[in-house]
Amino acid sequence: MAAGDFDNDGLNEVAGVRGGGIYVHDFNTPPSSGFVPGAHFLQLRPCHLAVNRNNMTSGCDGMALQTGQVEQMGSVPSTPAKNAARTAAKPTMKCQDCGSDASESDRLCPTCQSDLGFPNVRAATTRDEVAALSRRFKDARNEADNRGVKAEFDLFVSEVRSKSHVVVAVPPLRARDLLSDPRNIYVGYEKLVGSGSRKPAPLQDDCDRRAVGGKLFGSFAHEICYGVLSLDGTSLPNYGLVFLKLRDVAIKRRVSFLYENSYLFLKRHKVPVRGDLPQGYRSSWQNRADLAATKIGPMLVPGSNASDWARQVVVQGPTRSDDSCVEAHVFRGFDANAVENIAFAGPGASRAEKVDIKCINELMAKRTAAGGTP
Secondary structure (H helix, E strand, O other): OOOOOEOOOOOOEEEEEEOOEEEEEOOOOOOOOOOOOOOOEEEEOHHHOOEOOOOOEOOOOHHHHOOOOEEEEEOOOOOHHHHHHHHHOOOOEEOOOOOOEEOOOOOEOOOOOOEOOOHHHHHHOOHHHHHHHHHHHHHHHHHHHHOOOHHHHHHHHHHHHHHOEEEEEEOHHHHHHHHHOOOOOEOOHHHHHHOOOOOOOOHHHHHHHHHHHHHHHHHHHHHEEEEEEEOOOOOOHHHOOEEEEEOHHHHOOOEEEEOOOHHHHHHHOOOOOOOOOOOOOEEEOOOHHHHHHHHHHHHOOOOOOHHHHHHHHOEOOOOHHHOEOOEEEEEOOEOHHHEEEEEEOOOOOOHHHHHHHHHHHHHHHHHHHOOOOO
């Protein structure tokens, strides 16, 4: 290991080796500065320095300082800029098992590796977020009562609670690949690009995707798979002709919902880079009906029914900008066993798509005949 090697977070750089100890810069020290006067560093015992398969240090968290894994810490007086950086990075929650600080983006406690819960669901179920959604739901119900559609409003809420599911739209080839091998895992755009499995979108589209994901999810944006809340198993064909309806048990603990498409949501609310998201527009699985009601409530008319509501919950526009949905955010990917059933937006535009769709139908028929999912 030499000076200039980075750890897996890209924040700490190995400054060099001296006297049997390995020194690591903290994130405030300019890269590749080595043992320069004034550099912040940590001296690690060699036996405690974890190395991953790429021969890069895996680092240690702040609690490792208390457990003796760090032999010595050195620094020079802090500057206002460095103090501000530390304050901005201050953890905001504690592990219930060991009491260590953890970040809102963490899935696992950095000290004891206890499960902290899915970060997207935690963000959607904070006290303030739930209270804001409750207020918006009550306002929507009162408005429906004033318009004479309170009965339809209550029936809609009941329908969503009992019959809504998460549906993911994908191209036929991706659906075929997922169903043809039980080892395959469906993951989202960011993870595919990050792993080198696909090329990024054109630069502007790629920047937009990452800006939106970063604003909503921070460092775990690459873990999110996008879908929609659906009452009839349909999704948005602008994202793919094949609609994968996911089993509730496979995603209900790790899915959160947003009032609308995430890009349109940030644009509509003019959310600044460092601004907070407006509250009351996210929900967990348990509160999805309340969120959907705040969106669809103003559209309800006397005598409307479940088929009408299904077309209002998922609006298939001519372009993505014309689509409308309650967006679903599933933490991490899923395999073929997570798929309950499949629907198609059409027969396929090309010969290759038609062949893929035929294979998908055959794969689903074989699985049903064998007594598998569904």
